[in-house]
Amino acid sequence: MAEVVWGLATSHVPSIGAAMDRGKTEDPNWKALFDGYAPARAWLAEHRPDVAVVVYNDHANGIDLDVVPTFAIGTAEHYPVADEGFGRRPVPDVVGDADLSLHLLESLVDEGFDLTVFQELDVDHGLTVPLSVWTPDPGEAWPCPVVPLLVNVIQYPQPTAARCYALGQALGRAIRSYPEDQKVALLGTGGMSHQLAGARAGFINPEFDAMWMEAIETDPARLAALSREELIRQAGSEGIELIMWLIMRGAMDERITKVHSSYFVPASNTAAGIALFDNRAPQPA
Amino acid sequence: MSTDTPAGSRFDLPGTPVFDGQTSRRGLRMNKMFMSLRSEANRTRFLADEAGYCREFGLTPEQERAVLDRDWQAMIDLGGSIFYVYKLAVMDGRSMQYLGGVFTGMTEEEFVAAMRAGGRRDTGGRRDG
């Protein structure tokens, strides 16, 4: 049977990808961010999964506003990297795992999560930047096939944090019921606090981010209880996308082990966070 | 009820536009136009005749004016989603920090400096740290 092996929560800010694509990772404005990734990357290089589920949102690249799915899943064998308007990122296209996608879809629908299905999907920075955070030099191909799980976080009403957490729990059951012996990794993307428009643009809330970083490991139910209004107030109008971390967390065990975390301000207009968790319970020292 | 509720009024959160369903209804034609600018061919056509291109997409006269004037705040107020408006900014060679400066009454340099100093800590639209 399949099992969840690790979960990586990370910001997916486009400028993080651009800094890598343009060789600016040693630039003084970026070095501390990438130094903060190093321990996670080293651990991840030793723990390669068979497949990864990436929870992300599109930003006007693969999906237009004429259809806004609250939750959706890709079921393709192949996901082209989107041209977001300035040429596509110089990274590999994404290979899918249609069999796993269809299994997850069926299990989740049976549990009452009526996902929209994408048979074709161009994936944008929301998905490719987290893959780059994990694997800075993918060469010809990313480390494993990917199942995209999409969440509407840009048009109100976003799904509630509680619903995201519940979806994650159902996702965990769906993964564990997959009959193949597969090691499955999870990526929860977005955040941390930020706001792009309005007089409050540039808003960063490090106290909230620190609380979130701690509670995502030890008390996710507390985060799942936050209302949309409270999330927008505390994390900013775009920081609400942190709800996607709860889908990753919900699919993991109750007790997990933190491998590494790091926090950095600013990645362009955003507070950037990374948190890597081993799905195995802490081992007694 | 209205489709012209000012952005940000959904919650008592001054300075925080919430891109909700009514906003998205107002902005749909304009946002679709912004999304089309991802392709080089469309950017070329837009630049050759901005007003004509806006009309092709069915923008309101106010939206068309905001686009032609590069009035970024007005685009948001008239239903633009920041992720869609950003497509036009990118075409113009503008950054998200430039837009942040416009929305907050700062230059791009000032806005970048505020971010590098840890971000803006104001709550409720007031600067308090």
Ligand SMILES: [Fe+2]
């Ligand atoms: Fe996002």
